[in-house]
Amino acid sequence: MRAITVTCSGGTPDNPKSCFYFHIQGTLFVNANTWEAAVRFGLNDYSDAHNSAKIDHLIANNAGSGSAVRLNYVLNADIFAVAVTAGSAGLVMDQVQFSKISGAASATTGTAMLIQNGYTFSNTISAIDLKVAQTCLAITSPSASHNTFVSPYFVRPTAIVASRGASNPLFNPLYGGGTSAPAPGSQTGILTLT
Numbered sequence: 001m002r003a004i005t006v007t008c009s010g011g012t013p014d015n016p017k018s019c020f021y022f023h024i025q026g027t028l029f030v031n032a033n034t035w036e037a038a039v040r041f042g043l044n045d046y047s048d049a050h051n052s053a054k055i056d057h058l059i060a061n062n063a064g065s066g067s068a069v070r071l072n073y074v075l076n077a078d079i080f081a082v083a084v085t086a087g088s089a090g091l092v093m094d095q096v097q098f099s100k101i102s103g104a105a106s107a108t109t110g111t112a113m114l115i116q117n118g119y120t121f122s123n124t125i126s127a128i129d130l131k132v133a134q135t136c137l138a139i140t141s142p143s144a145s146h147n148t149f150v151s152p153y154f155v156r157p158t159a160i161v162a163s164r165g166a167s168n169p170l171f172n173p174l175y176g177g178g179t180s181a182p183a184p185g186s187q188t189g190i191l192t193l194t
Helices: none
Strands: 004-006 017-020 023-032 039-041 048-051 054-062 069-075 078-085 089-097 100-115 124-139 148-150 153-155 158-162 168-171 190-193
Touching: 069 078, 089 124
Parallel strands: 004 039, 017 048, 023 054, 039 069, 048 069, 054 078, 069 089, 078 100, 089 100, 100 124, 124 148, 124 153, 124 158, 148 168, 168 190
Antiparallel strands: 078 089
8 A cells, every 4th residue: 555645536537637736845754665656646547637736855765566656647846756665666757747856766676767658748857866776767658758857867787778758868967886878879769968
């Protein structure tokens, strides 16, 4: 069972409910041991659209096999999260748009940051620390585009696995601890500018 779910009801995937101005002020610590996301923001079926949310400082640790933080249908948000899990993915983004994301993510046996499903585009992901995972960043959504990574830090065997998406630039990435930068053109939709 997940520790925290932020949702609003009354919508359907074809006609989502619009939710506005959710705000977490200060630091929120979440410790869980679950196969689900420890913190899930929005419903998995995209029936609630979360607009203009602000999360000042979220620290989520999941000792289970699930993700630490999952963002579903989040629009125009400002989120600082540290998402740590022993399982599949630290920070999962499903249909996140026009948002600012920063912080850190790790997944001991999985992917630190995963962009999957839905339309995830026009986000600025800045000063994010992606490490302690088999893969730092994975992009599997064909509709992941124009997400700009500013000074991301990658430390692990595989920095990036991008099988889908388009026009996702990395500005000034740093690869530490023996992690190699991916060869130019080896990752779908990734543009590296140093």
